[in-house]
Amino acid sequence: MTLRALKSFDRRDLHKALKQGSFTLQLGPFSHLISGSSPALLDFLQDTYRDYSVEMSPSDVTEVLLNIRAPNLFRRFIRPQIMPDPGFDVPAVPLPKRMAPLAYEMGMNLSIALKCCRFVNIHAGVVADDHGAILMSAASGSGKSTLTAAMMQHGYRLFSDEFALLGLDEPLVHPYPRPISLKQETIPIVRELVGADWLSKTVSGTPKGDIAYYRARPEDLARAHVPAPVKLILFPKFETGANPFAQRLNPAEAIIRLVPASTNYSLLGEEAYKTLASLVENASAFELTYGTTEQSIDLVKQLTASH
């Protein structure tokens, strides 16, 4: 079996592979074995993952195993529910079956966040051009996903909107361009920005409100195996009506802010510290305050021009 774009497989083959648990997704530094026979999941994968490299049975062992399944036999048939099962206990709530895309994306995130310690994982958006990568770390609701999507319209390729994966032995960030998860009011903003064709169907009424996914572009996926050095670390802060402003942070401040954004810093300990130390040494860090997406883009452009 060889890797091919998902869209080149027909639905029956995809369904069969997902049902028997041999569907394999290769992305960035990870390969994933996925099972789950929900039609909602199949629809989502066929739409949002159409350009991703997959195979119908694995040609090598896989690091991530994810099963999207009913929480119990009862919930398989009566008011069906679905939940991600990455092979270890995760704090995931069962969801109605139609929310399979959310269960799938959550499961993927939990697998990486809680199991992977080959990289220092930082919850951040990452984009890159030929000069290097820009790491944007922020809490939910600060406009990180909108900023990531906007940067992609300005010549940057997507590395990830969830995880900055920093190598332990070399200070490079590894691409992991999964679809960008958009919440509530960011959905129309990003739709306006990138065009409706690029967004998945909206999954409404989830515990996190309405959710839609902006899929990675073929050019993001083509170079998903090429890591890059980080040149800028940004901490975006959206404030309604704020004057755009970039506040430079010294390396110590940058580390202090990156540590709580990491899902495995305390697990890796010294090695994670060394990785972050070399990261901030070779990059400039800023806190960005802005009131509109345009302002944030302008700020980043000014910073990239001067750094």
Place this chain on the structure above:
Amino acid sequence: MDTLKQIVGLSALPAAVMDQIKLLNSADANHVLGQMASRLKHEADGNLKDIFNNALLRAKRDHTMLTFEMNRVERALSEAGVIPVILKGGAYVARNMAAAAGRRVSDLDILVAFEELEKVEEALLAAGWEPEETTDNEYDQDYYRQHMHELPPLRHAKRGTVLDVHHALLPRTSRFSVDVSKMMDAALQLPDHKLKTFSEIDIFIHSAVHGFADGALDVPIRTLVELFLIYNHLSGEDIDEIVSRATDLGAAVPVGMALWAVGRVFGVERASASSGELIKPYRYLIFKWAVLSKTRNDISAPFAKTFLYVRSHYLRMPFYLLFPHLIKKAIAWRPNSKTPSELPFP
């Protein structure tokens, strides 16, 4: 039993990729992926190398935590003039044994003399350990203190790490009785530390007692892999001595069973021979079936599990204690309610 041989590197990995994935998944679910990784990492490439690397990094963090905790316990107890014996995972790591390589560790177990128990508990409470929340109720606290071989678990208030303080290897009410004082007398001090561990032969015996005279063999694959790794690295003299030592300590039956399992599962003939000297080959047949069935997780595994569960309680306490205990626990039982914690992503 090929799975276990493959995990410790005695058999080659299966040829089909799907079978390899199942093997790795089972090793991970049974907490022996790290041990497997440490033994096979030099032959691995591609994704397998990444998976092994990940497992070893995770175990490394556990070992760092454990080494730090040992240091804290040493500091807390040396003022009280007590030199504890580090048990199980802690001992493997402290002695840098083959069984430590890649092993996950979640808590620290120590052993002190019964007469020192009060002093030790006082010193640990003063140094920041607290009764662990799930057993911090009157019934459990009393039960542990009256009938068990350890204090109710302690959790460090700041670091959240769990410490089990034992004064024996088996519950006071157990049907087996192992002479722990002889093992403590033979314990060896760790160089430059006020800490001890059992001698390597006694470490094997303790692991056998823990696996086969206490509990329901809850993690059979891990237990068997661990016994194999310890046995495999015993010196020739220790292996010659194991039968007499086990008999001397009153651990002939559990050690005989452990040696039987190591011989049967990993094909170690010497272990089978020693087992024959400790227990008669035609005895404990149902128990032997149950061990293999639960390890294979085959079609009869539910029966094997039930048998081992009942056996563990039969061994652990007499019926006049067991019935009130189970009734009490049944009344207190509540289904787990899972409240999702806040995570930084959707």
